[in-house]
Amino acid sequence: MDQPLYHVLLQGRRVGPYDRRTIVGMRIKKTLTSADVVVAGNGQQLTVADLVKMGRPDGGFEASRSGSYSVVQAVHSAALVEAKGVAIPKFKDEIEVRLQTKALRLSGRFRTGLGWKEDRVKIALSELVHARARGSLVELALRQDGAGKLQRLVLELFTPESAADLVGALPPLAPWPEGKPAAVSRGAHPMIWGAVVGTALVVGSLLVWVLMHRV
Numbered sequence: 001m002d003q004p005l006y007h008v009l010l011q012g013r014r015v016g017p018y019d020r021r022t023i024v025g026m027r028i029k030k031t032l033t034s035a036d037v038v039v040a041g042n043g044q045q046l047t048v049a050d051l052v053k054m055g056r057p058d059g060g061f062e063a064s065r066s067g068s069y070s071v072v073q074a075v076h077s078a079a080l081v082e083a084k085g086v087a088i089p090k091f092k093d094e095i096e097v098r099l100q101t102k103a104l105r106l107s108g109r110f111r112t113g114l115g116w117k118e119d120r121v122k123i124a125l126s127e128l129v130h131a132r133a134r135g136s137l138v139e140l141a142l143r144q145d146g147a148g149k150l151q152r153l154v155l156e157l158f159t160p161e162s163a164a165d166l167v168g169a170l171p172p173l174a175p176w177p178e179g180k181p182a183a184v185s186r187g188a189h190p191m192i193w194g195a196v197v198g199t200a201l202v203v204g205s206l207l208v209w210v211l212m213h214r215v
Contacts, residue, residue, distance in 0.1 A: 085151035
């Protein structure tokens with residue numbers, strides 16, 4: 001089936017048309033922002049954020065028929081930013097995030113060989129340790145398979161509202177630990193640089209004096 005096409009309004013000009021997947025990909029790559037405006041074929045104007053919230057045009061993935069009943073509490077469009085130590089595929093482009101009663105399910109596609117494969121993974125809510133929203137990003141710290149070190153998962157939810165909604169719908173978790181400031185993250189103190197420059201000038205003066213008296 002043909003997908004609806006949209007024009008993008010950029011600096012007063014209509015660019016496109018593009019299908020929804022292309023526009024979402026441009027949002028992931030930050031070519032567009034959530035506030036940018038698109039125009040549907042019927043003339044309706046909506047923001048990129050509104051288009052993202054409309055959901056996957058192909059209906060996405062069906063719920064897993066594992067024999068156990070699981071209530072879907074929330075569904076979000078997202079993008080995988082980082083999966084450090086987490087056993088999930090390297091999803092590309094847009095993914096679907098479903099918050100279920102006992103699990104967070106991620107569905108999407110990823111490269112395999114010369115083609116693409118679609119798959120889904122479930123992260124048990126009991127494995128989550130910390131969660132926080134930072135703007136449109138959702139950061140999750142979890143511990144899978146009894147691992148001692150925390151693993152990290154970062155998702156782009158496209159809007160701060162969606163990120164806050166997802167984190168707010170998760171079960172109560174321990175507060176996010178305060179990070180330690182990076183050592184010398186802003187460079188050396190000006191007084192240190194002054195001491196280095198002063199020492200260099202003294203050494204240089206001594207070398208000039210020695211050379212002049214050897215001639």
